[in-house]
Amino acid sequence: MTAPTAPRSRRERPAKPALSRAGIVATSVALMKSEGLERLTMRRLAQELDTGPASLYVYFRNTAELHAAVLDELLGEVDLTPVTDDGPWRERLIDILTSYIQVLYEHPSLARSALVARPRGEHYLALLEGLLAVLKSGGVKGERAAWGVDLLLQFATTAAAEHGTRHQAPDAQEEWAAFTQALRSASPERYPNLAATSDDLFTGSPRERRTWIFQVLLNGILTAPAPAAGMSSTLRASV
Amino acid sequence: MTAPTAPRSRRERPAKPALSRAGIVATSVALMKSEGLERLTMRRLAQELDTGPASLYVYFRNTAELHAAVLDELLGEVDLTPVTDDGPWRERLIDILTSYIQVLYEHPSLARSALVARPRGEHYLALLEGLLAVLKSGGVKGERAAWGVDLLLQFATTAAAEHGTRHQAPDAQEEWAAFTQALRSASPERYPNLAATSDDLFTGSPRERRTWIFQVLLNGILTAPAPAAGMSSTLRASV
DNA sequence: ACCTGAACACCGTTCAAGT
DNA sequence: ACCTGAACACCGTTCAAGT
Numbered sequence: 001m002t003a004p005t006a007p008r009s010r011r012e013r014p015a016k017p018a019l020s021r022a023g024i025v026a027t028s029v030a031l032m033k034s035e036g037l038e039r040l041t042m043r044r045l046a047q048e049l050d051t052g053p054a055s056l057y058v059y060f061r062n063t064a065e066l067h068a069a070v071l072d073e074l075l076g077e078v079d080l081t082p083v084t085d086d087g088p089w090r091e092r093l094i095d096i097l098t099s100y101i102q103v104l105y106e107h108p109s110l111a112r113s114a115l116v117a118r119p120r121g122e123h124y125l126a127l128l129e130g131l132l133a134v135l136k137s138g139g140v141k142g143e144r145a146a147w148g149v150d151l152l153l154q155f156a157t158t159a160a161a162e163h164g165t166r167h168q169a170p171d172a173q174e175e176w177a178a179f180t181q182a183l184r185s186a187s188p189e190r191y192p193n194l195a196a197t198s199d200d201l202f203t204g205s206p207r208e209r210r211t212w213i214f215q216v217l218l219n220g221i222l223t224a225p226a227p228a229a230g231m232s233s234t235l236r237a238s239v
Numbered sequence: 240m241t242a243p244t245a246p247r248s249r250r251e252r253p254a255k256p257a258l259s260r261a262g263i264v265a266t267s268v269a270l271m272k273s274e275g276l277e278r279l280t281m282r283r284l285a286q287e288l289d290t291g292p293a294s295l296y297v298y299f300r301n302t303a304e305l306h307a308a309v310l311d312e313l314l315g316e317v318d319l320t321p322v323t324d325d326g327p328w329r330e331r332l333i334d335i336l337t338s339y340i341q342v343l344y345e346h347p348s349l350a351r352s353a354l355v356a357r358p359r360g361e362h363y364l365a366l367l368e369g370l371l372a373v374l375k376s377g378g379v380k381g382e383r384a385a386w387g388v389d390l391l392l393q394f395a396t397t398a399a400a401e402h403g404t405r406h407q408a409p410d411a412q413e414e415w416a417a418f419t420q421a422l423r424s425a426s427p428e429r430y431p432n433l434a435a436t437s438d439d440l441f442t443g444s445p446r447e448r449r450t451w452i453f454q455v456l457l458n459g460i461l462t463a464p465a466p467a468a469g470m471s472s473t474l475r476a477s478v
Numbered sequence: 479a480c481c482t483g484a485a486c487a488c489c490g491t492t493c494a495a496g497t
Numbered sequence: 498a499c500c501t502g503a504a505c506a507c508c509g510t511t512c513a514a515g516t
Contacts, residue, residue, distance in 0.1 A: 129425075
């Protein structure tokens with residue numbers, strides 16, 4: 001008689017799959033989508049993969065690197081078709097950025113991590129490439145395009161990052177109410193300008209505000225002196 | 240004979256001060272300046288105050304609220320004198336924002352927290368008031384000023400938040416090198432525009448880039464259609 | 479009301495030892 | 498090279514009990 005328990009217990013569930021970077025990332029994305037980035041920890045992920053946390057350090061140097069990989073994976077969902085579409089270049093640019101914001105909107109904490117550890121995966125490169133292509137078709141090139149794309153993405157990332165409190169956290173509405181309340185009830189003696197304009201601070205939907213900001217950024221990028229032109233070469237060298 | 244040990248040990252160090260919100264904030268700021276925001280935890284702070292972590296929950300509902308209080312305290316250091324100075328309004332506005340960035344620059348993680356939990360302390364209100372006053376002196380009022388000040392502060396906060404990796408974290412330079420390397424070595428076949436412009440992405444000092452961005456934002460705020468004007472009231476109502 | 483000890487339920491990361 | 502158990506050094510927050 002062969003000992004029945006050991007072989008059986010091995011067959012009771014599908015064989016534990018071998019670890020791989022791609023597999024870990026796939027599991028990470030699934031875990032994040034089901035439980036949020038907050039729960040995407042080395043320990044929780046290891047548990048999901050039926051191993052110990054130490055095993056993950058073979059593939060990722062630390063948690064930040066894991067999150068960066070997840071972010072790039074997610075960026076594969078950004079719609080880049082406007083790059084080759086017809087139509088006004090400004091609208092195509094805004095469509096891409098809006099898709100980027102949309103993708104990050106569900107995971108504001110991932111957007112926050114992107115502000116610190118700059119993404120550099122292939123999907124991020126493809127996004128940069130697409131934005132630069134559209135800017136070029138609008139006549140924006142060189143340093144103006146390079147600095148401009150950085151600024152546009154910075155704004156878009158922040159827009160997604162800010163979404164955090166109002167949607168994910170439990171006391172989201174409470175927080176927002178306290179914020180608006182604090183501004184609205186500002187003493188007109190001490191803060192006359194604030195009191196006069198406080199209502200305007202909260203007007204507009206998120207979409208309206210984004211649209212306005214895109215106009216601001218694009219107008220600014222087109223009208224501000226090109227970086228190199230606006231500064232003396234002495235200043236450039238000295239800082 | 241009185242028992243000597245108990246009374247003596249009570250007198251060996253200054254009497255433990257009573258807890259108070261102001262005192263806790265002061266200790267928090269000191270702790271953050273000496274050990275960084277990462278070490279400003281409920282437990283570490285309680286240890287510093289010679290009490291248990293549970294005691295702090297009498298004054299702050301959670302860690303986020305503690306950090307918000309510390310942030311507002313720090314914002315007291317922002318130089319608001321340009322509000323009443325003479326000189327071109329654009330320069331005065333930029334001087335205030337630069338001071339704001341400077342203050343947050345040493346504590347990027349605090350800037351990051353400001354992106355999520357919007358500040359609303361008195362020093363933040365004073366900052367808003369000052370910025371609105373300067374904008375008004377430049378003829379920018381109402382919704383344009385309100386949305387504009389929000390955008391300017393958002394950019395400034397992000398600028399400080401991004402400072403994180405390159406200065407505080409241990410592998411700062413390493414990270415940055417990997418980032419620039421990834422962009423510079425992008426395949427010219429797959430990413431032609433990126434390859435063509437990748438050098439421009441890294442030009443300029445932080446100061447030059449900030450200066451350029453301020454020009455972009457101000458030009459944009461001044462030239463983009465005022466929020467209300469650019470959108471139909473139907474759209475305004477429907478979103 | 480304010481304060482506390484102790485507990486609950488977690489973290490990231492390293493290291494020596496295995497295969 | 499890849500994988501692991503176990504340990505080290507921490508976290509935030511709550512709760513019952515005290516003053």
